Amino acid sequence: MADASDTATATGGADTHEEGARRRDFIHIAAVSFAGIGATAAVLPMIGQMAPSADVLAESTTDVDVSAIEPGQSIKAVFRKQPLFVKRLTPEEIAEANQVDLSDLRDPQTLAERTAEGNEDILVTMGVCTHLGCVPLGAAEGENKGEFDGYFCPCHGSHYDTAGRIRKGPAPTNLEVPEFAFTSETVIRVG
Amino acid sequence: MSFAWAKTYEPQTGFTKWIDEKLPLPRLVYNAIGAGYPVPRNLNYMWNFGVLAGFCLVLQIVTGVILAMHYAANTEVAFATTEHIMRNVNSGWLMRYAHANGASFFFIVIYLHIFRGLYYSSYKAPREMIWLLGVVIFLLMMATAFMGYVLPWGQMSFWGAKVITGLFGAIPLVGESLQIWLVGGFAPDNAALNRFFSLHFLLPFVIAGVVILHIWALHIPGSSNPTGIEVKQESDTVPFHPYYTAKDGFGLGVFLIAFTFMVFFLPNMLGHPDNYIEANPLSTPALIVPEWYFLPFYAILRAFTDDLTIPFTSIVLVQAKLLGVIAMFGSILVWFILPWLDKSPVRSGHYRPMFKKFFWFGFIPCMIVLFICGGAPAEQPYVLLSQIATAYYFLHFLVILPIVSQIEVPKPLPYSITEAVLGDKDVPGGTDGGGDDPRAAVKGLPGKSPDDGSLQPAE
Numbered sequence: 121m122a123d124a125s126d127t128a129t130a131t132g133g134a135d136t137h138e139e140g141a142r143r144r145d146f147i148h149i150a151a152v153s154f155a156g157i158g159a160t161a162a163v164l165p166m167i168g169q170m171a172p173s174a175d176v177l178a179e180s181t182t183d184v185d186v187s188a189i190e191p192g193q194s195i196k197a198v199f200r201k202q203p204l205f206v207k208r209l210t211p212e213e214i215a216e217a218n219q220v221d222l223s224d225l226r227d228p229q230t231l232a233e234r235t236a237e238g239n240e241d242i243l244v245t246m247g248v249c250t251h252l253g254c255v256p257l258g259a260a261e262g263e264n265k266g267e268f269d270g271y272f273c274p275c276h277g278s279h280y281d282t283a284g285r286i287r288k289g290p291a292p293t294n295l296e297v298p299e300f301a302f303t304s305e306t307v308i309r310v311g
Numbered sequence: 312m313s314f315a316w317a318k319t320y321e322p323q324t325g326f327t328k329w330i331d332e333k334l335p336l337p338r339l340v341y342n343a344i345g346a347g348y349p350v351p352r353n354l355n356y357m358w359n360f361g362v363l364a365g366f367c368l369v370l371q372i373v374t375g376v377i378l379a380m381h382y383a384a385n386t387e388v389a390f391a392t393t394e395h396i397m398r399n400v401n402s403g404w405l406m407r408y409a410h411a412n413g414a415s416f417f418f419i420v421i422y423l424h425i426f427r428g429l430y431y432s433s434y435k436a437p438r439e440m441i442w443l444l445g446v447v448i449f450l451l452m453m454a455t456a457f458m459g460y461v462l463p464w465g466q467m468s469f470w471g472a473k474v475i476t477g478l479f480g481a482i483p484l485v486g487e488s489l490q491i492w493l494v495g496g497f498a499p500d501n502a503a504l505n506r507f508f509s510l511h512f513l514l515p516f517v518i519a520g521v522v523i524l525h526i527w528a529l530h531i532p533g534s535s536n537p538t539g540i541e542v543k544q545e546s547d548t549v550p551f552h553p554y555y556t557a558k559d560g561f562g563l564g565v566f567l568i569a570f571t572f573m574v575f576f577l578p579n580m581l582g583h584p585d586n587y588i589e590a591n592p593l594s595t596p597a598l599i600v601p602e603w604y605f606l607p608f609y610a611i612l613r614a615f616t617d618d619l620t621i622p623f624t625s626i627v628l629v630q631a632k633l634l635g636v637i638a639m640f641g642s643i644l645v646w647f648i649l650p651w652l653d654k655s656p657v658r659s660g661h662y663r664p665m666f667k668k669f670f671w672f673g674f675i676p677c678m679i680v681l682f683i684c685g686g687a688p689a690e691q692p693y694v695l696l697s698q699i700a701t702a703y704y705f706l707h708f709l710v711i712l713p714i715v716s717q718i719e720v721p722k723p724l725p726y727s728i729t730e731a732v733l734g735d736k737d738v739p740g741g742t743d744g745g746g747d748d749p750r751a752a753v754k755g756l757p758g759k760s761p762d763d764g765s766l767q768p769a770e
Contacts, residue, residue: 170506176496194595200497203593247593251632253477253498254470254595275599276613276689290616290689292630 148170187240187306194259196247199298199310202248203258204272206308209282214241216269217283227293231283234297236308244300245284245306249273253293256280271295313342314349314533316545343530350555351549351731357431358534359562360424361592366563367417368522374410375459382462384508386501389464390589399753402690405537408578414456415581416570418604421449430670431539432658434445437532439650444525446646448518453605453643455514458507461499465586470599472499472507478612478654498592538731539658547728598688606685607678612639613689614701638701645708652708657714657724665719669711677703 169175182199184206189195194207207218235243247255251273257263258271258280266272267288268281278289285294300310320341322328330582331338341347381400383392396403425445428434434442456739461472480490495502533542542548549555573580581603585596601609615635619628629637660667684697725731 147657170495171492172496173502176500176502180497198593201496201500201592209399252474252599254474254599274597289611290631292618294630 131166133269151247182310183303184244184308184310185306186308189242190240196259197310199246203255203259204298204310205243205245205247205284205295207243207245207259209241209243213269213282215279217285220281220285226286229285229294234294236300236302239302242308243282243284243296243297244310245295248296249275249278249291250286250293250295251276251278251289256295313347313530314542314545314548316548317342317349318346318550320345320347343526344556345552346550348530348533348551349542349545350534350551351542351547351728352549352554353536353538353728354534354555354558355537356562357423357427357537359559360420360427362559363420363562363566363707364417364424365415365522366566368421368515368519368683370413371417372519374406374413375512375515378410379508379512382508384462384505386464386504386590389462389504393463393465404739405574408574411582412573412578414459415602415604416566416573417452418456420566422604425449429674430660431535431537432653433535433661434650434657435651435653435658438529438535440528441525442650444521444528446643448521448525450643451514451518451521455494455511456604458511458514461504462511463586464504464588464590466588466594466596467583467586467599469499469590470596471591471601472503474599475601476503479638479640481630481636483633494635535658535715536728537659538725538728539662540728540731543727544729549720558636570755590674594733600686603682603686606683607681608639608642608685610681610685610697611642611701611704612636613685614638614694614697616694638705642701642704645705649708649712652698653712653716655719655721657721662722662724663715664722665715665718666712669707673703673711674707677707 152244170297180200181195181202183196184204186196186208189206189208190215191208191210194205197204197206214231222228222230231243232240233247235241247259249256252275253276254273256271256273256278258265264272264274266279268279268285270282270287270293271280272278273280273291276290278291279287280291280295281287283294286292298310300308303309320331320335320338322331322337327337338347378396379391381396381403393407397405398404400406428442428445457471457475461468472494476490479493480486482489491497493503494500495506533548536542556690557720583600590705600606615631615638618631619634621628655663655666657663660670663753672698680696680700681704684693684700
């Protein structure tokens with residue numbers, strides 16, 4: 121490299137007017153900054169490639185026809201490769217959910233906050249336990265609904281109530297309600 | 312580096328002389344694991360496991376590279392190619408069973424290696440760096456083993472991946488984004504399987520690199536030994552070759568008998584039947600358990616069932632899930648500060664009566680309880696037991712070890728390794744196999760009086 125000649129200049133007679141910020145300091149800072157920016161520019165796409173790819177993101181909405189769901193019945197759909205529970209609540213289940221005192225809840229939310237306005241009998245939740253991601257039971261006929269008549273996760277014993285809210289067990293939060301909207305009278309679009 | 316009396320490599324033939332001038336690789340090997348490396352003469356069989364771990368790493372790399380010739384990391388075919396290896400590929404079943412059981416045996420060997428380090432305090436000065444690098448190797452091994460278990464894309468593969476990547480979701484603020492980034496989607500899928508395969512192939516070579524650093528760091532102070540006192544004189548050591556190549560060779564034979572017995576007669580004993588069911592994202596197995604070697608850490612993860620709140624209020628400081636994650640990672644990270652927690656100048660557990668009691672009657676039962684609870688369903692009494700054992704685990708490292716090392720009165724140490732081996736009863740022509748009394752022949756190290764006391768501190 122050019123180090124040898126630089127050193128010769130610096131240690132020669134030239135260093136009298138190079139005290140303080142020397143020309144070589146500037147070259148060092150400029151070179152290191154340039155290399156640093158270049159390295160960052162190279163690393164960013166290497167990090168970015170790990171994020172969900174376009175085809176994965178393209179599958180990130182799901183349409184579900186809810187017209188055929190009877191009160192008290194649930195269906196399992198797939199949303200972002202994960203189970204989605206869509207349940208039509210019975211009037212008793214709605215009453216049960218509304219009776220609960222919010223201060224008793226670990227993650228306080230009313231049923232109305234968890235459903236769409238005008239369709240408070242349609243409960244849409246992820247079928248993913250908020251503890252460690254197992255699929256809770258209770259969506260299919262005859263499965264254990266837990267102590268609060270909603271969902272029960274068999275992995276570590278989390279109990280969810282009729283509004284999918286965590287009531288007992290290790291899960292920290294209610295079953296997640298994904299963003300969804302009615303695209304017609306009977307079809308919801310999730311995501 | 313080595314002791315002054317270490318034999319030096321002397322190339323005999325013209326060819327080896329020529330090699331030695333251009334690239335002294337034979338000299339390096341001679342000084343590392345040959346006659347040029349003097350090793351304490353009193354090593355017991357607990358000192359076999361380093362070499363065995365190296366053997367396991369090579370075994371895993373060889374069988375793994377072979378399996379990769381037949382496997383395809385795609386969720387459509389991964390399960391099928393695993394079965395293809397088992398049924399169609401010539402000796403494919405042998406390669407896969409050797410690789411799967413090889414992972415288990417690698418962990419058995421590593422756990423015994425760590426046990427040796429903990430009992431004989433091999434982590435103490437001047438060997439802290441060897442211990443720290445060992446913890447790094449262990450963490451890399453855990454990551455590698457976890458990702459390897461995902462590759463067959465069975466039910467346990469999928470749900471194990473989901474639970475473990477879900478741990479990152481517990482981190483406040485960035486957790487969810489981090490989890491999606493790690494998995495490359497909203498749940499483990501093709502992107503996750505592919506990157507796990509890529510990293511599972513890469514990490515063993517990273518481990519091999521850190522192993523070289525581990526051995527390099529070992530060769531600076533030399534091996535420790537069961538008495539924990541340092542080598543003082545030539546009669547304390549024997550050359551690694553042929554003495555310990557032979558002893559390690561015998562250990563390798565015993566290891567291979569146990570290993571091949573498992574591969575040929577009980578190949579699935581350490582696995583889970585559920586992993587022969589193809590991954591189904593819509594159905595969770597009744598009991599998700601990790602591979603056996605992760606059970607103690609899984610028990611620590613699940614021991615936290617309540618949020619940490621400000622007492623007498625309901626203000627949550629840390630959620631139970633995050634506490635579990637912190638404790639699980641903390642249970643291994645605490646090993647990084649172990650050399651500075653245990654301040655006792657005596658290394659070997661043999662000469663530490665109080666440490667020995669806490670080790671055998673506290674720490675070892677605690678690990679057994681954690682192991683059992685990790686594989687049990689999350690119900691009583693296992694939850695309570697794992698909570699008690701988790702508390703004891705951290706108490707052992709953070710409270711008991713520092714206090715014991717302050718108040719304990721160690722037993723007197725032998726003057727030297729030679730004395731510990733031969734004792735006072737040794738006479739010329741005695742058990743050492745030589746003609747002379749070795750104590751008469753020994754030369755003290757320069758600058759040290761041969762009578763500098765029986766209690767030799769670690770520093």
